[in-house]
Amino acid sequence: MILHPGILALIAGSFIVFIMMLYASILGIRIITRWDIRSSSEEQLTLEKKTYLVSSIIKYALGFEIISGLLYIYTVDDIYRLFVGAMCSTGSLNANPVGWYALYTKIIIFFASSIWIALNNIDLKAEDYPLAKPKYIAMIFITLLVGLDLYFLVSYFSGLRPEIITSCCGSLFSESGTGMAADLAALPPKPMIRLFYITALFFIGTALLCLKYKSGFLRYAITFLAVFSFLVSMASIISFISLYIYEMPSHHCPFDVFQKNYHFIGYPLYISLFCWVFFGLLPGIFQPLKRISSLTEEIERSEKKWLSLGIVFTVVFVCIASWPVIFGNLGL
């Protein structure tokens, strides 16, 4: 265990959020079992009041997860010097592969809780709260994810074996790790570039079709495409976008882009990517809910907003990603 302020902050924060989510889940279970919107009993009134608490806890948890995701990357970036052979945060993550799981969990929690909030907002627009029960069941899953995240964080940081202070043999026998990041970095840039732009075009095309036609198939397709775009974009960042940003033909780190040296380009880059994927995911997820009559209208109205935002963020992301490719000094 490394006693590092960032690590302490992360673990303490995740712990607090987990406890809060656990409390929210207990309330959630009560709501699932006792909920009856048609009743005017005291109990129902109390439950309705509790829903405010639950949704405000989840909002705070989402806010926390966004910030802690950043903090996690910064921290991992700050401690790489403790590991022999690590050149950037990728090295720190490879030092104990659980770190990657923690990162993935954080990303999943981000999407899950923002989708939950979207779900909640739609649900609150209907007078009979049709999604009350499924919503709280979904929340229990988010709680599990948060617990998993805490577990991964703790086991990542406690499992790190930095070459602590001149231990005589440590530095001589240790070896630098390899992981799946290395495999991704090995993807050939040229085909990746082609795949990336084709995917983005495909996404925009499907989104435009969705805006025009009401077909359910298109909505599921766009959700699938959003997932696919996310994977392709992450792979592209590692495989070629980072190269152009760093202007070095072998520097594949997906995290260094957050640093000052690269004008903090990572923030707009990742924010637009995450927004793109988030808005892309929504139509397909809400498609089955259109069957609930009190929601249909609201979903159809929001859907237009989501699709347009999805297109906007796709364009923004592609522009940011293409900028260094077109105007940068590196030629592959």
Add this chain to the structure above:
Amino acid sequence: MAEGKLLIHIEDVTKIYNPGKPDEIRALSGASLNIGGGEVIVLKGPSGSGKTTMLSLIGCMSRPTSGKIVVEGRDVAKLPEHFLTNIRRKTFGFIFQQFNLIRNVSVIENVLLPLYPLKTGLSEMRERGEKVLGDLGIREKWHLKVNRLSGGEQQRVAIARALINEPDVIIADEPTAHLDRQLSLDLLKILEDLNREGKTVVIATHDPIVYDHPFVKRIVEMRDGRIQGVTVK
């Protein structure tokens, strides 16, 4: 709201507080009432007769234990709080027995409070506030803290606050309880003017000054949570 059109429909409404507990109170049982647009109606009865409960149900502040309440054509008896608040904001203005102003806050801020959670712009808010205060003749006191005002002025601030979101219905709960005779008459004058502008006024009171006043059209007598009788003047 057109004169005479049915505005609020209450049918067989019961409200029980703390059901199933030793301190269970049956505040209303099987009350039915219709209120038309532009009407002035007084709920009259001793304390504990269910007037206040009736007002809070009419004003969408709480939900009945059973029964049906329709406000402007919308069934509100089963609506979640969030929607009730929305209706309350648009339709009702409240005047309370103790004025219920927020102490140590200026007159204008007290008056504008109902608009804070809405999307109204700042300049529009100021305009509306000045207009309402001007109508009630307390415009020059806008910057004072409310606890430095006299009782009558406080009552006016409370009325101004009730009017700021341009409600169709004014609900007043024992509005004259803390006022002397002259101030009570002033208040009734204001309510009368508002009624002339087309607002519906619902008052709960046991003060004869109020229910003997000529502008009151209908008196609903309540006792023990039931409606005893209706007098139309």
Add this chain to the structure above:
Amino acid sequence: MIKHRFFIGVTLLEVIILSIFFFYSLASVQTRSRDEMPAKRQLVKLLELTDLAIWTEARYTRHPSQADLFTPFQEFPSSLEHFPAGSIIAPLKSAESTTMIFGR
């Protein structure tokens, strides 16, 4: 309707003070690393120094990087630390170095 302006103003002021501090520190780090750093590095280089002279109570607090692995346990391995500085400086993690590794 001015309190929020006041608050935002005060917060901005605090942020400005902080940014002034921030830029001040950037600048002073720069000037000091220009003016003092070469001299200090020269000192380190010529005198072949390895450690900072912060705590002079014991060998392992004066030369943390040079101390041998058992210094904090001079008396016996579970002896309690008695130097205040030592209570905060991590005792050398000897887990790895006491593990015997066989290699060709």
Add this chain to the structure above:
Amino acid sequence: MIRHLKILEYALSSLVRRKFKNLSIIVVYTLTISVLASILFLTHSLKLEASNILLEAPDVIVQKISAGRHDLIPAEYITKIRDIPGVGTAKPRYWGYYYDALTHSNYTLLGSDSNLTGLSLLKGSMPSDSGQCAIGKGVSDVRLTGIGREMILVDSKNTGVVFTIVGVFSSESSLLTNDLVILEKEDLIKFFGLKAGSATDIAVKVHNENEVQTVAGKIKQLLPDTRPITKSEIIRTYDTVFNWRSGMMLTIFSSALIAFCILAWDKATGISAEEKQEIGILKAIGWDTGDILVLKFWEGIVVSLTSFLLGIIAAFIHVFFLGATILAPVIKGWSVLFPDFRFVPYIDLYQIFVMGFLTIAPYIASTVIPSWKASVTDPENVMRG
């Protein structure tokens, strides 16, 4: 947006109405944050200073280990190390400790070559002849002595040896030289009575930076009773030491933070009848539960953001303008010679980010439930007085 501004406005006026309660929270909160921030600033500054200065440290230091303890290293090891390919120079270092009974302090005695010149942080000169010495600022202060005066040290045969002070290191360098007493190499060997043909350790210079690890490995293979310490390990040591140190202190002071959060919780749950009445009024005149939650959120943000910024500013002034006067005793421990720090203000946004995270998150978390409790007050209650 406009809605949030207006609710913020009301949040401020409701905070102002309870000045004393909220001011006391802000004061305690600010203090807690400034203590935590001081610790972080201070350790971070030392950490970066160390890793910047020590970049010029020898590439590899080779110690001889005997029975797990550091031992004098035989001179013939030097030639063996020199023969390893890639090794530039290998020089013996002579140094040791000296306990000065007069002042109850420990000095570090260091032997130097007689022809060192051009040290810009030294007033006077390096010892160039037998019987001369150069001392650190801390030593000269504690002995109340200076250039041209004499210093008596007791050698290994318990005889007092007189050295003339020819140089004193300036205070800018005291982080490195505070407790140093530099003697001529021969003087030092004689003074400590080191065995002929042995040194304290060996400093090795490697031609190619990337080869350091390999060279260290070869030394270990060739001379199994030695322990090579590479430069990167030295730097890493300081990284870890200060991370550990700030982590330790954070852990200790987080109890203060927890205590504070309990206070905040208590203040937020112990909602007064007046406050409850106010919230009831707000709800009666058209505020939703959600609006009250936003109100409480802004109250929390105002309190925590203000305290946070004030705390950080206070910590900055404390550490970098006042030299961490309050914290110094905590770091100092029992060291008699303690350098007079002028901390270099290395701060980065990451630290501030961590601070914010460490202090604001628990505060917000501890107010979520109390503010919800306040927000679900029934509007009907206000009608019943």
